[in-house]
Amino acid sequence: MTTATASENNLNLPNIITFSRLALALVLFGLMSLNRNWAFCAALFVVSVLTDALDGWIARKYQLITQLGRIMDPFADKFITGGVFVFLLPYPQSGITPWMVIIVLGREMLVTSLRGFLEQLGADFSATFSGKLKMILQCFALTVALLTMDQPFRAACEQVSVGLAGQVDFLRNAMLWFMVAVTVWSGWDYVLRAIQLLRPRP
8 A cells, every 4th residue: 555545545535523622522532721712612522522433433434544543533622621630630520639630641651551551462352331331421521511610501410400500519519520430440341351361271
């Protein structure tokens, strides 16, 4: 395969969507750093999650899976979710704590390192149920965390029922810690899988 052909194959719709998601993430981080319109930030984050599902579906349906896409798609996911965790950390009212960020980022670095090492050896270290569940919970919990930062959203909750905003905060915190627990379980699941793949076979 020539360089030109490889470039043409990599410039397909799923990969373009993936790179667009990275650009969208930069816009999202910029708005978060300016403490601007948290509801809009939550909407942007949801759009980024939906585009993740979209580019994967297109790649599988039309056989447009490339090595570049296999690398960049999970990177974009981790870049966006990790970035939202980091940019929410300065705001205690978001429910995000330093321990959450350390556990989430540590798990991602560990699994990414294991995947790179094992796939170099020719092993299949693709995503499992625990990894997919972890990602779903992270996206859901972060969306709620972004929404609870929005004052108009909190005011609307209070109009519906006095004290509802506080109840939403409690639900958000419970979701965040449940997400952390699943993140730890997912990391341990991948470690056990790596041990099995590295174990000498008779």
